[in-house]
Amino acid sequence: MKTLGYYNGNYGPLEEMTVPMNDRACYFGDGVYEATLAKNGKIFALKEHLDRFFNSAGLLKIEIPYTREELTSILYDMLAKMDDSEIFIYWQVTRGTGIRQHQFPAAGTKANLWIFMKPGKHGDSSKRLKLTDMEDTRFLHCNIKTLNLLPNVMAAEKAESMGCGECVFHRGDVVTECAHSNVSIIKDGVFKTHPTDHYILPGITRMHLVQICKDNGIPVDETPFTMEELMDADEVIVSSSTKFCAPACEMNGTPIGGKAPELVKILQEKYLEKFENETK
Incomplete structure (x- = not known):
């Protein structure tokens, strides 16, 4: 694929993906994210990005419904579906889906995982x-x-x-x-x-x-x-x-x-x- 989107286990071309209106990202930006590059099927500095991702979520009291190993597996499974060798990878977790209210949704509400991938290279750092x-x-x-x-x-x-x-x-x-x-x-x-x-x-x-x-x-x-x-x-x-x-x-x-x-x-x-x- 040229681009790829993922939402709670469903994936497809990024342009065709949709999310629920009541995802708390829509009203409050209630979530955290990470982004990095991949090349030749390898995700760069993934451990460090996952460390920061889980730390950010913890500071906002968002429970990520995946272990580091599970999330790593999902990212690599998606990366394998991409056509290009150099890829920009973005992922985020939101507090969940529920009717708009400022306080957290009901106990047991599961966090939502979003991922997207597209062709992407690092910038030319020779240019000031x-x-x-x-x-x-x-x-x-x-x-x-x-x-x-x-x-x-x-x-x-x-x-x-x-x-x-x-x-x-x-x-x-x-x-x-x-x-x-x-x-x-x-x-x-x-x-x-x-x-x-x-x-x-x-x-x-x-x-x-x-x-x-x-x-x-x-x-x-x-x-x-x-x-x-x-x-x-x-x-x-x-x-x-x-x-x-x-x-x-x-x-x-x-x-x-x-x-x-x-x-x-x-x-x-x-x-x-x-x-x-x-x-x-």
Whole structure:
């Protein structure tokens, strides 16, 4: 198949799939999700994505009706039905189906599993990104990969309308993350990135980049940094499961980064090497 959708055991071409109107995703965005890439029949960093998925669900008191092993089996069974060798994979779980009410549905209501797959490749990280910014007015549980993404949608649309590759969120002057990526900086040879507190999503790619730095003798500083520090950084790096390790060149039309390309190259090459090794 070219695209594939799944809902509670039923699957078919994504364009033909439907879901009940009373799924709590429709009224409340009451669920959590994950997304990653697959290549040559191998799902990249699946363990890490499942760890975050189950953690996010637990923080919202959603009981996933599958074990990690069962969910892994479902994902791989679906992947085997895809025609292309490089695939984008998305899955989410919602609290269940029930008449609209703010409190949880009746005890015993089973959570709903959604999955979709489509052709997808990682971005070209050799191209530097133009950035814009926006005040971060989201709620204070950004560490949960919730379906409630309207502020992220508005930020992403702002970036798109300005010809930018991402929008950087900040609370006051403190940088948090981007609309759908993490953002880190390099200054004086140090990789600096916001700590994994409740203000940011603990990005899988961010985690891998931190480990790559440690493995290659690049100091890591996991403390908050400001917009002023970002503008003055030697490099600004946007990272995600699809962007991988993408350096930036502009913030609202002002040149940024470009002063430590050798360090960026190390991170990009090591991350790509990890991806290729795990998806052989």
